[in-house]
Structures are given as structure tokens and as C-alpha cells.
Amino acid sequence: MKTIVNFRSFVIIALITAAAVFTGRLVFSYTAIGVIILASIVSGCLITGIILRKKNIAAYKQVTFFTAAVTSVIAVAVFLIVATNWIPKGLEDGNHDIKASIEKNYVVDGKNYVVIKNLNIDGSNVCGKMLVRVNNDKVDFYNTPIGYKVSFSGYVKVKNVLGENSEYNFSSFSSNIRYITTVEAGDISVKYGNADLMDIIYRFVCGQLVDNLGAENGYVAYGML
Missing domain, CATH: 2.40.50.110 (OB fold (Dihydrolipoamide Acetyltransferase, E2P))
Known part of the structure; x- marks a missing residue:
């Protein structure tokens, strides 16, 4: 029986995105190191997706890694926006x-x-x-x-x-x-x-x-x- 929904794709996307969010903490604290690691995660996903595409491997596998790259960038961007604006400027103890x-x-x-x-x-x-x-x-x-x-x-x-x-x-x-x-x-x-x-x-x-x-x-x- 053909599987309608491949849950492994969602798991892979979730794990990669979670790793990216964790990296977002490094971007916030140690910008250079965080950016390098985040760039490695995103580029790794894109390269993997491109390789799968060139080898004509199942389309859903290609989409999985391309999607993971996009969700990782979005997740880190949201984290940084929230973290940067967590406390209004000028509001102190x-x-x-x-x-x-x-x-x-x-x-x-x-x-x-x-x-x-x-x-x-x-x-x-x-x-x-x-x-x-x-x-x-x-x-x-x-x-x-x-x-x-x-x-x-x-x-x-x-x-x-x-x-x-x-x-x-x-x-x-x-x-x-x-x-x-x-x-x-x-x-x-x-x-x-x-x-x-x-x-x-x-x-x-x-x-x-x-x-x-x-x-x-x-x-x-x-x-x-």
C-alpha cells in the first residue's frame, strides 16, 4: 500500500529546524560562530536537495531538505526578533x-x-x-x-x-x-x-x-x- 503521508519528512524538518533555533542562540550571543553554524545547516540542506534533484530521487525527499532550509531561516529570524525585543529599550530594574x-x-x-x-x-x-x-x-x-x-x-x-x-x-x-x-x-x-x-x-x-x-x-x- 502506498503511503499517503511520509512522516519521516516532518521529523527531519522538525529536527533540522530545532537545530537551527538552537544555533539562533549562538547567533544572538556569539554572532560570528552562530552565523557560520547556521549557514552550514542551511547550505547543507540546499546542497542535499540539489544532489537529490540531480539524481532524480523521489521529489518528496528533495522538498524535505529545501523546506528544512526555509523553515530554519524563518525560525531563527523569529527567535532573533523576539529575543532582541524581549524587553523594551530603556526599561530596567x-x-x-x-x-x-x-x-x-x-x-x-x-x-x-x-x-x-x-x-x-x-x-x-x-x-x-x-x-x-x-x-x-x-x-x-x-x-x-x-x-x-x-x-x-x-x-x-x-x-x-x-x-x-x-x-x-x-x-x-x-x-x-x-x-x-x-x-x-x-x-x-x-x-x-x-x-x-x-x-x-x-x-x-x-x-x-x-x-x-x-x-x-x-x-x-x-x-x-
Whole structure:
């Protein structure tokens, strides 16, 4: 029986593209070395595709390597654009005025953490999310619903693409958390906010976990999602 879809082609493209993205890290940190390795990957794919074409080997094999070359270049370009613009120019560690909406609200080891999105820092809208540790000396802030709007002032630490010893902040990339801060619950102004679809889903999941596991265990489980 003839195979309609050859999954090996997708695997090859995925592996080569992943290697290129890894190389993109080198391009960002050590430009010359990264460019040489990336050029080798792309040219290797193109040369392989050309050789297969000249030998009249199955067309899908030719397309596989030509496609891998294109996806590698695109993937690295996207990575470099995101990495270069990860933090707005001029935004550094320091005291800032924050406005945002709550995406996650959970408790771990008795400590309340909130992930906020739709960030506005010092009057400017910025990409990414912020992780806020809320000190609950006066207010049980973890009861604040997902989707509500918050505003506060505090010392914000910026999580750059490259951390200490030029190591990549993979956790920031995966979670899109680009800023962290600690604030007293009583210093946070809270207003009602309309929840979007994802907020509604998050709120439902959080509610189910809390109802079935209890407040603290439910929030811990939710924070791990």
C-alpha cells in the first residue's frame, strides 16, 4: 500500500529546524560562530536537495531538505526578533507604576503568587507577563478573581533573555514572564475586569481545583498547570 503521508519528512524538518533555533542562540550571543553554524545547516540542506534533484530521487525527499532550509531561516529570524525585543529599550530594574489584569492567582508554601498580563508599565503598554509575589499581611489576595484589573507601584526586576553567566532564561521563554516583583497586598488597587475566554477557562479550572482539593492545595495544583 502506498503511503499517503511520509512522516519521516516532518521529523527531519522538525529536527533540522530545532537545530537551527538552537544555533539562533549562538547567533544572538556569539554572532560570528552562530552565523557560520547556521549557514552550514542551511547550505547543507540546499546542497542535499540539489544532489537529490540531480539524481532524480523521489521529489518528496528533495522538498524535505529545501523546506528544512526555509523553515530554519524563518525560525531563527523569529527567535532573533523576539529575543532582541524581549524587553523594551530603556526599561530596567527599578521602581515602576504597573497596571494589568490577573491571569493566574495561586498559593505555594503559604506564599501568594499572581501572574498578570496586559501590562502597562509607566504609562506604556508592553509585551509579556509579570510574576508578582503578594505579601498577605492584611489581605487574602488569592481570593481576587482572575480577570480583575490591578494597579500598584513597586520595584520591578527585569528578566532579560540572557541571565547570569550568559545563560538563557528558558523559563521566561516558555511562560512569557518577563518581569518579577514583590508587593504588599494592601498596596494593590483592584477593580472589576471583564474576563476573556481564557480567563473564564482559568477561573473555572481554578474553582474546580479549590472546591475539590481545598483552598491551599487547590491553588498549589492550579499554579503547577
